[in-house]
Amino acid sequence: MENRIDASIRAALVALTIASVGVASTPLAAQWLKYPTAGIPRLPDGKPDLTAPAPRMADGKPDFSGLWLTDDAMPCARSAGADFLDCGVELPFSRYGFNIGMSIPGGLPYRPSTAAIVKKRTADQAKDDPHARCLPDTFIRSYGLPHLQKFVHVPGLLVMLDEDNANYRQVFTDARPLPDDPTPAWNGYSSARWETDTLVVDSIGFRDDLWLDMAGNFLTSAAKVRERIRRPDFGHLQIEITVDDAKAYTKPWTVALKQRFVADTELVDEICLENEKSSQRMH
Helix, strand or coil: CCCCCCHHHHHHHHHHHHHHHHHHCCCCCCCCCCCCCCCCCECCCCCECCCCCCCECCCCCECCCEEEEECCECCCCHHHCCCCCCCCCCCCCEHHHHCCCCCCCCCCCECHHHHHHHHHHHHCHHHHCCCCCCCCCCHHHHCCCCCCEEEEEECCEEEEEECECCEEEEEECCCCCCCCCCCCECCCEEEEEEECCEEEEEEECECCCEECCCCCCEECCCCEEEEEEEEEECCEEEEEEEEECCCCECCCEEEEEEEEECCCCCCCCECCCCCCCHHHHCC
């Protein structure tokens, strides 16, 4: 399937973006959205120094704590056809949020049945996308959405708190064995180990048919996911994700995602089902 942004996907993104802007426009007087983040490196003008050295934990390993947002945002360029709201609303929506396989030559290695499913979903995205229906997203998709995530990193555990629908994920960093017969979960079960300064995370135990993007690419319950997470400096994360899912794809595939640090703000309640109206028009 050709890796392109289908018109129906752009139309659906308009609706999702408007919804996000609506949530963000609620009164902010009682929230810490402009409170300075303490203890971070800053430039002479007061802005965070994103190129400063990465912080480290007591054991010397990188500390991934912080507020993070996708650093793979779609450019706002009319000439490129990527202006989903005529460049009037600039939200950091990742290009991988449209199609996670867009950087892979030839696209994702679909099985024939997978190709047929994704083709139908791309055409009917506004109607079928579980994100538009306020269902949780798995962590791969969350990395590309325009919602903040807070990472809380302590010895033995990395917790990822998702602003969208108050979702969470636990990554145990004690290299514990993965469960033999896990109850299927939206974010699966994750165990990690260190390779020098890279955290290698293995995850299994997913629910069947978890969408990864707006094109309808998906994980199945057979999926094994490996992340390699690095913090090369203070302000950036590099996340290499390999998906091995023989039920949907003919071979493993890998994408590289980026996150950037967000300072002087905080998470905000963003519960999709609260006063949700857009799905009534997505037919």
